[in-house]
Amino acid sequence: MREKFEQRTGSFGPEDAWFESRSRAFWDDALTTQGFAALAAPHAGEEVAGVVARFDRAHRGVFLVDDVDERGAHLVDLWSGAELLVRHLDEAQAVTLEHAEGPMDARVVAGPAEPGEVAPLFVLPGALHHGPEATEPLVRVITAARERDMASGDLLDALLRMELVFRSSSRVKAGFAYRVESLPRAVMV
Secondary structure, three states: OHHHHHHHHOOOOOOOOOHHHHHHHHHHHHHOOOOHHHHHHHHOOOHHHHHHHHHHOOEEEEEEEEEEOOOEEEEEEOOOOOEEEEEOOOHHHHHHHHOOOOOEEEEEEEOOOOOOOOOOEEEOOOOEEOOHHHHHHHHHHHHHHHHOOOOHHHHHHHHHHHHHHHHHOOOOOHHHHOOHHHOOHHHOO
16 A cells, blocks of 8 residues: 555655655555555444545545634635635644645545534544645646646645655755646646
8 A cells, every 4th residue: 555655646765854744644545545444444343434434535635724723724625625624633733733834735534423413524644734835836736737637636646746856855946846747647638
């Protein structure tokens, strides 16, 4: 599963400064996109089945954090246009969202709800933050991908590859790392 993730988003290892954040993003991908949660569910007991069903319906996007308060955050998906109100998983996530300056690649899942209530939404812990200087070129890439009818997963994986180029090259400017020309040719129309 990690090999598939790295093929789509770029390779990383324990010696890299971004190993932890990329590893968390990988686990979010494995649990949702690659279906690891569904594979593990039969071995984990009945109460896990409801959680797995929610992971199967996770919404992945590239979000700007619009507003944060003590309960949660208002996220705007630059790709789909969705606006979501999410609750904080814990204090660490609340601080992270409060200080988010650039877009983040994240998956949002619904939590449990009582009958007749709206299910709360949560950001999975593997959200990967793009630098604030990447916002403008990232939006240009999203615009081009939309014009080319790219699938959301293909775009978001390409943005993670671009983020890795930006992170791993100290002399590279965001505008060079986040380029329309770096979108995969196979999915261009």
